[in-house]
Amino acid sequence: MYFKNTPIKLADSRTHGAGTELFIVEGDSAASAVTALRNGQCQAVLPMQGKPLNALKATAAKVSAYPLFNALESSLGAGAGEHFNINTMRFERIVLLFDPDADGIHSGALMLMYFYKRMRPLFEAGKILMVHPPWLQFTIAGRTEPLYAYAEAQGRDVAEQLRAQGMDFQTLRYRGLAGIDRDILLSACITPETRVTRTMGLKDAEAAIAVFGGGLEG
Numbered sequence: 001m002y003f004k005n006t007p008i009k010l011a012d013s014r015t016h017g018a019g020t021e022l023f024i025v026e027g028d029s030a031a032s033a034v035t036a037l038r039n040g041q042c043q044a045v046l047p048m049q050g051k052p053l054n055a056l057k058a059t060a061a062k063v064s065a066y067p068l069f070n071a072l073e074s075s076l077g078a079g080a081g082e083h084f085n086i087n088t089m090r091f092e093r094i095v096l097l098f099d100p101d102a103d104g105i106h107s108g109a110l111m112l113m114y115f116y117k118r119m120r121p122l123f124e125a126g127k128i129l130m131v132h133p134p135w136l137q138f139t140i141a142g143r144t145e146p147l148y149a150y151a152e153a154q155g156r157d158v159a160e161q162l163r164a165q166g167m168d169f170q171t172l173r174y175r176g177l178a179g180i181d182r183d184i185l186l187s188a189c190i191t192p193e194t195r196v197t198r199t200m201g202l203k204d205a206e207a208a209i210a211v212f213g214g215g216l217e218g
Contacts, residue, residue, distance in 0.1 A: 010075050011035045011045040013091075021093040021129075021192075022046060022075060026107055029178040034097065037186045044091065046075055051107055055114040056213045069114060080118040086125060094128050095197070097189055099176045100135040100150070109208035116205040128200040133189050134174055141168040148188070150196060 011031065013020050020042045025031050031047035038045060053066045063069060073080045077090040096111055098104035108130060115122050122128050134148040136155040140162065149155035155171075162169050174180050177189070187194045 009047070010071065011038075011040075012075075013039075013044040014041050016090040018092055020044070020091045021095050022091040023095045023097050023190075024048060024072070024111060025097050025177065026099055026104065030097070030099070030176065033178045033180075033182075033185060034190060037182060037190055043190070044075070046072065048107065048111075051103065052110040052114060054110055054212065055117045056209060063114075063118070069118070073118075076119075078119070084119050084121065086119075086121045086127070089127075092127070094122065095131060096128065096200075097131040097133070097177065100133045100174055101176070106212070109212050112200060112205040112208045113213060116202070116209065120202075123200060123202045123205060126199045126201075129197045130200050130204075131189050132196045132198065133177060133180065134184060137172040137174070137184075138162065139170045139172070148184075 009031075021044070023034055023038065023043060023045045025034055025045060025047050027047050027049060031045050035045045048068050050068075052068055053062065055063050055069070058066075069080075075090070076094075078085050078088045094115075096108050098107050112128075115128060132150045135151055136149040136158075138147040138149070138158060140147065147158060149158050159169075159171070177185060180189070189195050
């Protein structure tokens with residue numbers, strides 16, 4: 001599904017409603033990687049095509065005209081702002097899946113701020129999930145299964161523990177979703193039963209606002 005006056009394309013699911021989810025990813029390469037592995041019956045994929053607008057700094061007119069937000073609102077089918085109706089959503093959940101780097105963290109924060117401003121009931125209903133893709137892979141000598149760290153601090157801790165145990169290991173730093181091995185991307189990021197996620201609440205949005213928010217632009 002393409003949207004008018006924008007290159008954004010929704011890879012829609014075949015069904016909607018209960019048990020379905022909409023992945024929001026950063027760009028075409030991530031969208032292609034996720035779309036190739038997702039369950040097309042119940043998982044849809046929407047690429048952002050660039051870092052999203054800061055909905056708390058922008059004027060209402062800019063937010064309403066922003067192509068990504070228009071595409072997202074059309075995809076969800078539930079309106080926005082005072083017209084938002086969570087009961088008409090085409091998907092049961094929204095899944096934010098961004099690259100394991102600073103840009104990905106920033107993009108995730110900006111999306112939380114948009115939902116806070118335009119679709120706040122999603123937080124109260126527990127409808128927004130944030131996926132934590134692997135940040136670092138540890139291949140350990142003598143072991144067939146690798147270990148994964150999901151943040152820089154965790155990676156340092158794992159490395160220190162392995163060194164303390166006298167284990168030889170190599171590391172692989174993931175820079176983007178498209179660079180993650182297909183099997184790992186599927187299990188750690190896409191498959192609901194095995195992926196690493198956290199449900200986003202109002203406190204998460206407020207934390208993002210504290211770091212990246214601000215007053216209105218002109």
